[in-house]
Structures are given as C-alpha cells and as structure tokens.
Amino acid sequence: MEPNSQVIVALDHDNRATADAVVEQLGDACRFYKIGLELLTAAGPDIVKDLVAQGKEVFLDLKLFEIPNSVAGAVRAAGAMGVSLVTVHGMGGSSIMAAAVDAARDFPGLRILALTVVTSMTDADLADIGVADTVDEQVLRLARLARKAGCHGVTASPQDVAALRRILGSDALIVTPGIVLPGESSAEHARHGTPGAALTAGASHVVVGRSVTRAADPAAAFRLVQAPPAA
Known part of the structure; x- marks a missing residue:
C-alpha cells in the first residue's frame, strides 16, 4: 500500500472554508480524508461529494449506532456518495454490524469498519457504563464480533494494533485514530501513538488530525506522517 493511501487526514472543523483550505494546502499529496459528525453537520453532504469528485477517498466516520434498518439506510446513502469507509459502532452488536455489511x-468500493473502543475511553469509563472488562479485553471482544458479522475491519487505538492484527489476520483493515507526531502530546486521546509505531505494529491506515491541520505548514507535517520514524 502506498504511503499516501495509508494516511487519512481528519477534517475535524466546524466550517467548510477551513476544511477546503486544508485540502488545497495538501493538494495531490493527500488522497484520503476523514469527515466526522462535526463537519458533516456544519457543511452537509456536498463536501463529501465534492471530495469524491476531486478523486479523493472519504472515510465517513459516523459511528452508526441505531436500529439495523436505519443503519442500513445510512450506509446506502454513504455508498451512493462514493464514500470508501464508514464506521458502525461495535457495541451496537451483531445485527447492526451485519445490516451495515449487507447494505x-x-x-463495491465501500468498506465497513467496526468501532471498538474510542481512543478517549479508559477502563474507568467502561466501568461507568457497566462493562467490567478492561479496554484491551473489550477491544478484542468487539473485533471478534465484527469479524463474525462480516465487517471489513475495525477502528482502534494505535496501542491495540498488534493484538488486533494477530486475531484478525493480514487482510483486515485496522484504522487507527489517536495519531500524534513524535514529541507531541494529546489531551483528547487517552490511548494514542505515533504513525510509525502504528504502521510497524500492523495498522493498515493511520488517521491524523490537528498534527497536520493545525500545523504552521500542513504539507510539511503531512510529509512527516507519510515517512515517520519508528518511534
């Protein structure tokens, strides 16, 4: 897989103008963008369609968690826009994930990813909602459930990649948010890691946000993510 297809830039912005500026600054170097709930709500689906029309791939990070029929409808709408990846919440269970896969x-170009445990959550957060297992245990449980439901892969923290690759095999997608450049810290991700460490552990894709989009020179920061040191 080529480096520019492994790096997904998260357009976590509250307006289209800022997102468009990042895309323009990165130019042909970046071919894959993540759009989450914030930008989709602020800018609407046209930004997805326009990115696809420019030849970009779009990871629509919806974290779908609804009745199966509604999940299937959202997946079909995403597919009609030309989206490449869509997330469904693993904690929704087998029927929701299977409905997404079926839709x-x-x-043919659309892949379903199951969200395991968001990178901001800790063992204590899981305990708050009645999950007695650790984050590590819950990630693996949901990954196995996702594989059984037919999902094409999972999203998980960089720290989970090695264990996930062992149980999911070589073909599964493992997409890792919570990516920071070496020397950076992250206040929003409790479980984070560097691009080099995630890719070395077996991630198929890394998702990077502010490290690139808020950098003084986004293009230079993107190049660091493309060719990262191992640590």
Whole structure:
C-alpha cells in the first residue's frame, strides 16, 4: 500500500472554508480524508461529494449506532456518495454490524469498519457504563464480533494494533485514530501513538488530525506522517 493511501487526514472543523483550505494546502499529496459528525453537520453532504469528485477517498466516520434498518439506510446513502469507509459502532452488536455489511454489498468500493473502543475511553469509563472488562479485553471482544458479522475491519487505538492484527489476520483493515507526531502530546486521546509505531505494529491506515491541520505548514507535517520514524 502506498504511503499516501495509508494516511487519512481528519477534517475535524466546524466550517467548510477551513476544511477546503486544508485540502488545497495538501493538494495531490493527500488522497484520503476523514469527515466526522462535526463537519458533516456544519457543511452537509456536498463536501463529501465534492471530495469524491476531486478523486479523493472519504472515510465517513459516523459511528452508526441505531436500529439495523436505519443503519442500513445510512450506509446506502454513504455508498451512493462514493464514500470508501464508514464506521458502525461495535457495541451496537451483531445485527447492526451485519445490516451495515449487507447494505454495503451494492457498493463495491465501500468498506465497513467496526468501532471498538474510542481512543478517549479508559477502563474507568467502561466501568461507568457497566462493562467490567478492561479496554484491551473489550477491544478484542468487539473485533471478534465484527469479524463474525462480516465487517471489513475495525477502528482502534494505535496501542491495540498488534493484538488486533494477530486475531484478525493480514487482510483486515485496522484504522487507527489517536495519531500524534513524535514529541507531541494529546489531551483528547487517552490511548494514542505515533504513525510509525502504528504502521510497524500492523495498522493498515493511520488517521491524523490537528498534527497536520493545525500545523504552521500542513504539507510539511503531512510529509512527516507519510515517512515517520519508528518511534
């Protein structure tokens, strides 16, 4: 896989103008962008369609957690826009994940990722909602459930990648948010890691946000993510 297809830049912005400026600054170097709930709500689906029309791939990070029929409808809408990746919440269970996978069959370029445990959550957070297992245990449980439901892969923290690759095999997608450049810290991700460490452990894709989009020179920061040191 080429480096520029492994790096997904998260357009976590509250307006389209800022997102468009990042895309323009990165130019042809970046071919893959993540759009989450904030930008989708602020800018609407046109930004997704326009990125696809420019030849970009789009990871629509919806974290779908609804009744299966509604999840299937959202997946079909994403597929019709030309989206490449969509997330469904693993904690929604097998029926929700299977409905998403089934809805994606009509769109050969669309892949379904199951969210395991968001990178901001800790063992204590899981305990708050009645999950007695550790984050590590819950990640692996949901990954196995996702594989059984037919999902094409999972999203998980960089710290989970090695264990996930062992149980999911070589073909599964493992997409890792919570990516920071060496020497940076992250206030929003309790479980984070560097791009080099995630890719070395077996991640198929890394998702990087502020390290690139808020950098003084986003293009230079993107190049550091593309060719990272191992630590």
